[in-house]
Amino acid sequence: MKPDFRKCMIWLHTYSSLLLGWLLFAIFVSGTLSYFNPEISQWMKPELKKGIHSTASVNHALNHLQNHAQSADRWRIYLPNDRTQHWKIQWNKGRVRTTQTLNIQDGATVTVRDTKGGDFFRTFHYTLQLRGYGGRYIAGVAAMCMLIAVFSGIFTHRRFFRDFFTLRINKIGKFLTDSHALVGIITLPFCLMICTSALMIYATMYIPWGTEHYYAGGQREHNKHIIPSLPKLDKKSALAEPLTDFSLVEQQINQLWLGSDQIEYITVEQPSRENGRIIINRVKDQSLSNQAERLVFSSVTGQPIAGYPEQSTAAKVRRIFYGLHEAKFADSALRWIFFILGMAASALIGSGLIIWLNKRLEKVKKQHLGHTIVECLNVAGIMGLLLAILAYFQANRWLPQDIENRASVEVEVFLYAWLVSLIHSILRPTNKAWIEQLMVGSLLCFSLPIIDLYQDHQRLIGAIEQANLTYLMFNIMILMAGFIFVKTAFWLRGRTIVPSGKVLCS
Amino acid sequence: MIESLKYKAEILSRCVAAIFGGYVFSSILSLALIPILVNTSGLTLGDSVLAAAMLSYVSYFVVIVISFCRFNHWKIWAVLLFLTSALLSVHRVFSLS
Numbered sequence: 001m002k003p004d005f006r007k008c009m010i011w012l013h014t015y016s017s018l019l020l021g022w023l024l025f026a027i028f029v030s031g032t033l034s035y036f037n038p039e040i041s042q043w044m045k046p047e048l049k050k051g052i053h054s055t056a057s058v059n060h061a062l063n064h065l066q067n068h069a070q071s072a073d074r075w076r077i078y079l080p081n082d083r084t085q086h087w088k089i090q091w092n093k094g095r096v097r098t099t100q101t102l103n104i105q106d107g108a109t110v111t112v113r114d115t116k117g118g119d120f121f122r123t124f125h126y127t128l129q130l131r132g133y134g135g136r137y138i139a140g141v142a143a144m145c146m147l148i149a150v151f152s153g154i155f156t157h158r159r160f161f162r163d164f165f166t167l168r169i170n171k172i173g174k175f176l177t178d179s180h181a182l183v184g185i186i187t188l189p190f191c192l193m194i195c196t197s198a199l200m201i202y203a204t205m206y207i208p209w210g211t212e213h214y215y216a217g218g219q220r221e222h223n224k225h226i227i228p229s230l231p232k233l234d235k236k237s238a239l240a241e242p243l244t245d246f247s248l249v250e251q252q253i254n255q256l257w258l259g260s261d262q263i264e265y266i267t268v269e270q271p272s273r274e275n276g277r278i279i280i281n282r283v284k285d286q287s288l289s290n291q292a293e294r295l296v297f298s299s300v301t302g303q304p305i306a307g308y309p310e311q312s313t314a315a316k317v318r319r320i321f322y323g324l325h326e327a328k329f330a331d332s333a334l335r336w337i338f339f340i341l342g343m344a345a346s347a348l349i350g351s352g353l354i355i356w357l358n359k360r361l362e363k364v365k366k367q368h369l370g371h372t373i374v375e376c377l378n379v380a381g382i383m384g385l386l387l388a389i390l391a392y393f394q395a396n397r398w399l400p401q402d403i404e405n406r407a408s409v410e411v412e413v414f415l416y417a418w419l420v421s422l423i424h425s426i427l428r429p430t431n432k433a434w435i436e437q438l439m440v441g442s443l444l445c446f447s448l449p450i451i452d453l454y455q456d457h458q459r460l461i462g463a464i465e466q467a468n469l470t471y472l473m474f475n476i477m478i479l480m481a482g483f484i485f486v487k488t489a490f491w492l493r494g495r496t497i498v499p500s501g502k503v504l505c506s
Numbered sequence: 507m508i509e510s511l512k513y514k515a516e517i518l519s520r521c522v523a524a525i526f527g528g529y530v531f532s533s534i535l536s537l538a539l540i541p542i543l544v545n546t547s548g549l550t551l552g553d554s555v556l557a558a559a560m561l562s563y564v565s566y567f568v569v570i571v572i573s574f575c576r577f578n579h580w581k582i583w584a585v586l587l588f589l590t591s592a593l594l595s596v597h598r599v600f601s602l603s
């Protein structure tokens with residue numbers, strides 16, 4: 001190894017990022033999309049109508065549960081808010097869980113298409129669709145690689161400030177390097193925050209030896225010790241009617257929690273027993289921690305009863321890392337900043353991968369097998385992932401409502417689209433593969449709003465009438481993405497061949 | 507030829523030190539920290555286990571970066587082994603029952 005700290009760091013930067021670059025790109029893109037998880041889910045469930053909820057709607061849900069699930073062990077009511085119109089009620093009886101969606105305007109049950117919605121991106125970005133097969137461990141390794149790459153990336157700049165203010169736009173290779181450096185510096189704090197918090201959330205899963213040594217049940221037992229919980233309810237106590245008028249509880253909540261619409265969801269445990277209790281979870285836009293504040297009431301009298309014990313400091317720290325990672329505290333402006341930073345970080349990873357290849361192709365006369373592999377993976381890892389996401393959205397609109405396991409078929413479409421992109425990238429020359437996939441991507445983007453209009457034009461008209469920003473913004477973002485794809489495709493077509501006949505941009 | 511083989515072997519050695527050496531080091535550190543935290547900071551056992559696991563990441567990160575610094579790679583291995591065994595003995599001696 002060359003005996004120079006800076007060169008060592010450049011080496012480390014190059015190979016720690018190349019190793020898992022494509023995986024990191026997928027994780028960052030899907031993770032960034034999950035900032036808008038409720039909004040994406042809302043778009044993917046067009047059956048949900050916009051409306052306003054009140055105490056009467058909570059009472060209506062309680063009555064509905066009383067009529068349909070009197071003997072259940074637990075009820076739960078998810079209230080709609082300004083980010084999602086999903087008014088969901090759930091009841092558990094033993095191990096069986098039933099979920100229904102209520103229409104916010106008249107309180108009748110509606111059938112919503114079976115889809116994972118934005119939750120797919122959320123789970124995908126840390127399990128990689130491999131939960132139970134070590135997916136979360138792979139994601140952890142990727143987070144560590146990103147941390148190392150970001151840290152060592154700082155040292156690749158000899159003139160930090162001059163590099164920051166340099167942007168040469170005429171030559172594609174120079175442009176990529178300059179913007180890589182620029183974006184790298186801008187997203188540095190964001191990447192550090194995201195990767196560190198990602199590791200901290202699963203700290204005891206990645207380094208489990210402490211819990212294994214001190215707790216017979218390992219992590220599970222350890223979590224039981226540090227996560228505060230309520231005493232178990234006696235399932236055989238006397239029967240009693242639960243309260244049906246929520247206003248009694250709501251008055252007390254309004255005194256304790258200032259602000260409007262503070263309830264995220266309501267849980268009723270043992271609703272038919274006299275020891276039953278109501279647990280209210282507060283929305284998380286007030287604190288950095290992702291542990292919601294909770295209040296506990298008796299389900300018969302509506303009077304407050306002993307709540308959750310105070311959380312220990314270490315557990316709070318973990319919750320705060322969790323909260324930082326999820327950014328549920330962010331209002332819409334801050335969330336957009338996070339989203340843009342996340343997209344910039346994805347672009348950082350993507351451009352880095354392309355630069356790696358360009359630098360090597362400039363120097364060598366004959367392409368190495370490794371170069372060809374990186375070329376294909378660049379197309380499939382970057383463009384293929386974006387195509388797969390678009391295919392997932394398309395599948396949401398095209399798949400018939402009544403097929404079995406519709407939600408998992410949508411995910412399969414995502415995975416197969418990705419595979420097709422990989423095969424295409426292997427079969428076609430790289431430059432052609434890029435342009436063709438970009439064109440397909442833009443076609444998928446532009447057709448999405450058109451399909452929506454064709455399937456049910458009331459969606460767009462309704463969204464404009466009700467000023468439904470979620471729906472409108474989704475379409476605008478999709479159209480913008482399509483525009484960027486077209487632009488890039490045309491740009492590539494004009495520029496790629498350098499005089500020596502070599503393809504410059506991958 | 508031999509020069510390049512030597513170079514490759516050194517990189518392999520550094521990678522192993524960083525990835526596996528670093529992981530073993532921080533695992534042992536997370537174990538050794540637990541009795542220290544319980545006895546000095548007044549945290550409960552559950553909190554110390556969590557805090558130790560979180561803190562041990564810092565050491566993992568530092569080991570990875572140092573493994574690729576210009577120090578002689580044998581020296582890195584020596585220091586890593588020494589520190590790991592020292593921490594292991596802390597864990598063995600002070601381990602809570």
